[in-house]
Amino acid sequence: MKTIVRRSAMAASAVSLALMASACGGEESTEPERSTTNSTSAKEEQQAAEPKGPTAAELKSMLLKQGDAKGLELGEKDEAADVYAQDSSAFIKADKQACLPLARAFMALPQGSPDATTGTGGVRGLPKKKHYDNPSEGMEAMEKSFGLLAKIRMEMISLSSYHGQGAAQALAGLKKAGTQCSQGFTATPTKSFPKQTDKRQGMDGGFGDGPVKFSSVSALPADWGDESAAWNITLPEQAGSDISVPVRVAAVRKGQVLALFSTTSFNPAHKGQLPEKTIAAQLAKLN
Secondary structure, rough: OOOOOOOOOOOOHHHOOEEEEOOOOOOOOOOOOOOOHOOOHHHHHHHHOOOOOOOOOHHHHOOOOOOOOOEEEEEOOOHHHHOOOOOOOOOOOOOOOOHHHHHHHHHOOOOOOOOOOEEEEEEEOOOOOOOOHHHHHHHHHHHHHHHOOOEEEEEEEEEOOOOOOHHHHHHHHHHHHHHHHOOOOEEEEEOOOOOOOOOOOHHOOOEEOOOOOEEEEEOOOOOOEEEEEEEEEEOOOOOOOOOOEEEEEEEEEEEOOEEEEEEEEOOOOOOOOOHHHHHHHHHHHOO
């Protein structure tokens, strides 16, 4: 299974032209035409007055690093952050447009139109014989004994910064998708899907060369930050495998930042278990 990342493109805003005032009492108006420059200035002033989120550099400093979350192996070199910095607006498509936010959240991809995004990925449950420079080394060791693979959990985390009500609106859109897509959906990587190895950061998105069908979506309890939501997304048995993979997704808004967490496990017993320790560690760095 291959790993992907996604970053939304900024939408351009249009400024309407001012209309000339109508004549009073049939007399020709002497009021001068309003300048579009004034309208533009007003728009810029309004945007300037809106609360701003952290810059890209500030977000990167807030993102979890190796050692911040006990038991989570992120690796010495975080290559995933470079991919999250790309424009990933066209990486994934969904058979139901209403479910696209969930398809993106499955990979902890940013929602809406953020001003900046960063992210990382890692693994819990690696053998404790040594520290792995890259979590994929530990995964390769565990794959030699497939029974041990069920003990690991792959986690992805992203932070996105918004201005104004952007973060709240992005979370609202994700919540709406969670309600509308309870019967499942199908996600497919597009031609712009990054062709990179699945060894980076231990991240494994579940995407091969074709579509991936999720059979159901159900809400999970969530109470973090200013507002939050979480879901269990069922990835049923795929061709050539008899393993049903439970995926948990959590979204937490804290001020102008929306944090996304996606956890995948090969162990059906992990169904419904959210990455509580990872979420707590990440939110602590957003204070």
